[in-house]
Amino acid sequence: MARPVDPERRAELLRLAVDYAIEHGVADLTLRPLAEALGVRPNTLVHHFGGKERLLSEILNGVRDRLRGMRAAMAEQNGGDAVLATWRWTADEERLPFFRFFFEAYGVALRHPERYEAFLRRVVADWLPEGGEREATLELAVQRGLLLDLLTTGERERVEGALALFAELAAAV
Amino acid sequence: MARPVDPERRAELLRLAVDYAIEHGVADLTLRPLAEALGVRPNTLVHHFGGKERLLSEILNGVRDRLRGMRAAMAEQNGGDAVLATWRWTADEERLPFFRFFFEAYGVALRHPERYEAFLRRVVADWLPEGGEREATLELAVQRGLLLDLLTTGERERVEGALALFAELAAAV
DNA sequence: GGTATAATTGCACAGTCGTACAAGAAACTG
DNA sequence: CAGTTTCTTGTACGACTGTGCAATTATACC
Numbered sequence: 001m002a003r004p005v006d007p008e009r010r011a012e013l014l015r016l017a018v019d020y021a022i023e024h025g026v027a028d029l030t031l032r033p034l035a036e037a038l039g040v041r042p043n044t045l046v047h048h049f050g051g052k053e054r055l056l057s058e059i060l061n062g063v064r065d066r067l068r069g070m071r072a073a074m075a076e077q078n079g080g081d082a083v084l085a086t087w088r089w090t091a092d093e094e095r096l097p098f099f100r101f102f103f104e105a106y107g108v109a110l111r112h113p114e115r116y117e118a119f120l121r122r123v124v125a126d127w128l129p130e131g132g133e134r135e136a137t138l139e140l141a142v143q144r145g146l147l148l149d150l151l152t153t154g155e156r157e158r159v160e161g162a163l164a165l166f167a168e169l170a171a172a173v
Numbered sequence: 174m175a176r177p178v179d180p181e182r183r184a185e186l187l188r189l190a191v192d193y194a195i196e197h198g199v200a201d202l203t204l205r206p207l208a209e210a211l212g213v214r215p216n217t218l219v220h221h222f223g224g225k226e227r228l229l230s231e232i233l234n235g236v237r238d239r240l241r242g243m244r245a246a247m248a249e250q251n252g253g254d255a256v257l258a259t260w261r262w263t264a265d266e267e268r269l270p271f272f273r274f275f276f277e278a279y280g281v282a283l284r285h286p287e288r289y290e291a292f293l294r295r296v297v298a299d300w301l302p303e304g305g306e307r308e309a310t311l312e313l314a315v316q317r318g319l320l321l322d323l324l325t326t327g328e329r330e331r332v333e334g335a336l337a338l339f340a341e342l343a344a345a346v
Numbered sequence: 347g348g349t350a351t352a353a354t355t356g357c358a359c360a361g362t363c364g365t366a367c368a369a370g371a372a373a374c375t376g
Numbered sequence: 377c378a379g380t381t382t383c384t385t386g387t388a389c390g391a392c393t394g395t396g397c398a399a400t401t402a403t404a405c406c
Contacts, residue, residue, distance in 0.1 A: 001349095001350070001351080001404080001405050001406080002349070002350035002351035002352075002403075002404055002405060003350075003351050003352045003353085003402075003403045003404040003405085004351085004352080004403085004404065004405090005351090005352065005353095006352075006353080006403090009352095009353075025284040025285075027200045027201075027280070027281050027284060028200075030392080030393065030394085031393080031394065031395090032392080032393080032394090040354080040355095041354065041355055041356085042394080042395080043354070043355065043356090043395075043396090044353075044354055044355080046394080046395060046396090047352090047353070047354075048353090051394075051395075052393095052394065052395090100283050100284065103276075103279065103280050103283055104280040104281065104283060104284045105280070106276065106280060106321070107200070107276050107277040107278070107279060107280025107281065108200050108277060108280065108281075110273050110276055110277060110324055110325065111198040111200060111273065111277045112198075120325055123325055124322055124325050124326050133331055133334065133335075134331075134334045134335045134337070134338040135335075135338065137319070137322065137331055137332060137334070137335035138315070138319075138335035138336075138338050138339055140318065140322070141314070141315055141317075141318025141319040141321070141322055141332075141335060142311070142314055142315055142318055143318070144314075144317070144318040144321060145313065145314025145315055145316070145317040145318035145319075145321075146310070146311075146314040146318075148279070148314070148317060148318075149297055149310065149313070149314055151283055152283065152293055152296055152297050153297050158306055158307075158310055159310060159314075161306065161307045161310065162306075162307045162308075162310035162311035162314060163311075164307070165307040165308065165311050166311055169342040169343065169345070170342065172342070172345060174374075174375055174376090174379095174380065174381075175373075175374050175375060175379075175380035175381035175382075176372075176373040176374045176375090176380075176381050176382045176383080177373085177374065177381085177382080178381090178382070179373095179382080179383085182382095182383080203362080203363065203364085204363080204364065204365090205362080205363080205364095213384080213385095214384065214385055214386085215364080215365080216365080216366095216384070216385065216386085217383075217384055217385080219364080219365060219366090220382090220383070220384075221383090224364080224365075225363095225364065225365090347406105348405105348406085349404100349405085349406085350403105350404085350405085350406105351402100351403085351404080351405100352401100352402080352403075352404090353400100353401080353402070353403090354399105354400080354401070354402090355398100355399085355400070355401085356397105356398090356399080356400095357396105357397090357398090357399100358395100358396090358397090359394105359395090359396085359397105360393100360394100360395100361392100361393075361394090362391100362392080362393070362394105363390105363391080363392070363393085364389105364390100364391090364392105365388100365389090365390105366387105366388090366389085367386105367387090367388090367389105368385100368386090368387090369384105369385085369386085369387100370383100370384080370385075370386095371382100371383080371384075371385090372381100372382080372383070372384090373380100373381085373382075373383090374379100374380085374381080374382090375378105375379085375380080375381100376377100376378090376379085376380105
């Protein structure tokens with residue numbers, strides 16, 4: 001027997017890769033610049049993850065887990081899934097890079113459904129708020145549509161005005 | 174003097190390139206396969222468009238113009254910009270490839286705002302329906318969020334149920 | 347210590363990329 | 377016809393891609 005496998009090393013590399021991907025995007029991610037940013041040779045990544053494709057899918061999983069963790073932390077603080085609370089968490093300035101990455105990955109996943117099947121299978125179901133089917137679907141659509149708008153224009157006032165309108169409409173029924 | 178410039182040739186190539194891009198996507202578009210599909214050498218594209226970057230931006234313009242044309246045709250048929258009418262036009266089966274392309278381009282544009290500045294400047298403003306600022310922003314967000322859901326899950330019934338709910342809410346006020 | 351395995355690396359290879367350059371083919375004017 | 381310009385192509389170049397293979401270094405157990 002001899003040197004045992006070190007699972008922490010792999011996890012460490014993945015954490016760093018996730019950081020890098022969130023900052024630099026996923027569409028034109030390549031091994032060499034990524035490896036260099038991680039202070040490592042490209043082969044090291046191949047050794048640990050078995051190739052670019054697999055690494056990419058692990059990165060997507062990593063981002064999802066990270067967001068899920070943050071969301072769980074929010075759910076504790078904030079009791080309900082009220083529309084406004086969810087929005088405040090989502091559209092927080094510190095979270096925007098995550099969602100920029102999210103929509104970029106979403107776009108390429110829609111283009112290559114076979115390659116990103118795992119992502120697409122969860123990208124709606126994982127985020128549907130609780131409640132009736134129609135209500136939940138509509139709420140998620142509003143959050144995503146407005147977030148897209150905010151990421152594009154940065155016009156937070158207009159976007160949040162629209163969200164307030166939605167909250168009013170929903171409360172009036 | 175001599176052989177005059179043929180603007181029709183360039184327009185023809187652009188039309189074909191737009192067709193190709195809608196079908197194959199924009200994120201991993203490269204000149205050689207595109208040129209081959211068009212029955213032409215890559216150099217021909219460089220000659221007419223001056224390089225990949227410029228061609229790409231013309232393709233985006235082309236898709237936008239094409240959608241705008243289709244939308245104008247709808248506006249004639251259908252008087253108003255009622256939420257349901259807009260949705261019916263948008264989510265028509267024949268239009269979905271356009272919007273798959275749209276969201277893919279949207280994602281990479283959010284990643285590289287400097288490269289796709291023209292796209293981002295219009296992607297919200299061009300599609301805001303008429304009406305109050307809050308109402309228009311919310312409507313656009315709902316349409317886009319639900320369209321994203323439909324493209325992902327294909328669960329048209331659930332998605333259109335959410336749209337109907339939104340129409341009810343909006344009508345009740 | 348020796349030894350076995352993990353982790354990392356150097357090197358190399360075939361493939362693809364965008365595109366610059368020059369030459370050939372085509373279409374117009376005089 | 378010759379002359380000029382556009383259109384198209386062949387060839388080629390340097391850059392970059394993912395990754396296979398062998399060697400090296402590091403870390404564990406006996």
